[in-house]
Amino acid sequence: MPLIQAQNISKNYRVGDQEVPALKGISFEIGEGAFAAFVGPSGSGKSTLLNLIGCLDHPSSGTLLVHGTDISTLSRSAAATFRGEHLGFVFQDFNLVPVLSVYENIEYPLLMVRGWSQDKRREQVNKMIAAVGMTEQANKRPDQLSGGQKQRVAVARALVGEPKLVLADEPTANLDHDTAYRVLNLMKAMRNDFGTSFIFSTHDPKIMQEAEQIFTLEDGRLNPQGVAA
Ligand SMILES: Nc1ncnc2c1ncn2[C@@H]1O[C@H](COP(=O)(O)OP(=O)(O)OP(=O)(O)O)[C@@H](O)[C@H]1O
Numbered sequence: 001m002p003l004i005q006a007q008n009i010s011k012n013y014r015v016g017d018q019e020v021p022a023l024k025g026i027s028f029e030i031g032e033g034a035f036a037a038f039v040g041p042s043g044s045g046k047s048t049l050l051n052l053i054g055c056l057d058h059p060s061s062g063t064l065l066v067h068g069t070d071i072s073t074l075s076r077s078a079a080a081t082f083r084g085e086h087l088g089f090v091f092q093d094f095n096l097v098p099v100l101s102v103y104e105n106i107e108y109p110l111l112m113v114r115g116w117s118q119d120k121r122r123e124q125v126n127k128m129i130a131a132v133g134m135t136e137q138a139n140k141r142p143d144q145l146s147g148g149q150k151q152r153v154a155v156a157r158a159l160v161g162e163p164k165l166v167l168a169d170e171p172t173a174n175l176d177h178d179t180a181y182r183v184l185n186l187m188k189a190m191r192n193d194f195g196t197s198f199i200f201s202t203h204d205p206k207i208m209q210e211a212e213q214i215f216t217l218e219d220g221r222l223n224p225q226g227v228a229a
């Protein structure tokens, strides 16, 4: 079963009494274990598409299957449950909770959705902190960390619930060149070690170079020239 099957997806935003078309009928498949990127100019629809795959919004038409579930019709609460069970998110600006420590930020998704015991949570959080090399900073708050360290915490937070898929919207945009490479290599190692699939939206040539599948969006359409297996 492919991880993602998108058939003729369209998305219109309503702005006042106008409909703004952001995606204009796109179809694609992404397999399990992917390290895939959506690229294209600003406004081409990359974030819109990631938000649809992430069950943060509904397509206006078309079918979107994620791991066999038709997410285009999920209710709000069903979408929240689906996100908690199957998806992790990494954002451009890290989105850590400022008043929580590194440990608590990573533990947070487990408190939201999982009925795990405290011992199981502690074991899993410590495993992820070690995996991203942040054990020594476990008690620090985000404002005591560098950008790269913050993004490593965000990667651990995205992966702590052992999701099938992590969606990363421009995760390297606020990182310097070397730090971006380190975070990117970390994500690839996580894919290799845990089998988690990654889908990026990006303008970053480093991600394009590391991606194993690239989809190019232009003005809400997939450019068939840009689809590489
Ligand atoms: N919430 C919204 N309401 C109205 N229009 C929106 C909304 N979000 C996005 N759009 C419009 O949809 C189109 C696609 O936007 P999107 O954010 O998906 O582009 P993008 O490829 O992620 O761009 P960037 O590279 O700048 O992040 C744009 O025309 C944008 O103005």
Ligand SMILES: [Mg+2]
Pocket (backbone or CB within 6 Å): 046, 047, 048, 169, 201
């Ligand atoms: Mg975007």
